[in-house]
Amino acid sequence: MCLLTFAWKTHPQYKLIFASNRDEFYKRNTAPAQYWDNNPNVLAGKDLEAGGTWMGINKNGRFTALTNYRDxxxxxxxxxxxxxxxLDYLQGTDTPQAYxxxxxxxxxxxxxxxxxxxTPEELYYLSNYEHKVRQLEPGIYGLSNALxxxxxxxxxxxxxxxxxIIKQADFSTQTxxxxxxxxxxxxxxxxxxTGLPMDRERMLSSMFIESPTYGTCSSAIVLMDYDNQVSFVERIYNTGNPEVKEQSFSFKVG
Structure with a gap:
């Protein structure tokens, strides 16, 4: 995943509002968000080549997201x-800090x-280019392929x-x-x-990326309210085809 933003405990209705774009080479084999057959507690997309995921949540409210740091x-x-x-975090039981x-x-x-x-109570961040675990205070954050x-x-x-958008009283996941x-x-x-040729840096500089071989493959929104009700919406883009697929999930953290 290459671009995300989130509001953590700053909104009157939602403790977490998360929005992301996943950029990838179009030929890489991935599966959309789903409850995993071997662990139906986990809701996440799947990298069918390496076996992991870029973002997900489980029914206990454990939430995680990953971006690459470009070096x-x-x-x-x-x-x-x-x-x-x-994936290991979603399937584990350690606290976020301990993990x-x-x-x-x-x-x-x-x-x-x-x-x-x-988790529904706390959120942490780690980069191997910062080498420290940070507990995140309430706020609005943004993340791409740097710190x-x-x-x-x-x-x-x-x-x-x-x-x-989230300042609006009636904002929607569609917006x-x-x-x-x-x-x-x-x-x-x-x-x-980041060390790439300028034409490629320019191509990667927009929120939504389009090129013949690489670009934004999906967007996802996750909402968690103060009763721990979760809504997860994913929009999947078909390269070269204006048609998009959209799916949604909802559950109460148990």
Missing amino acids: LENIKSQAPSRGMLT LEGIFNNIDAYNGFNLLAG LDSDWFKVNRLKTKFTD LLDTMHDTTKPSDDKVQQ
């Missing part, structure tokens, strides 16, 4: 799958990542649009999903610099 000069060809970090602290034993084996892990709240055009743009389909690009002086 082209330090890619490890034999690194373990980062998507297993999220993230446990990753420190092997943190440098992974390619760059940002990881969120939470949390990095000053990137698409992170700032998404946070601003998201903040304006949030539509907002995620924003292809606006910045001027070149505001494009993030």
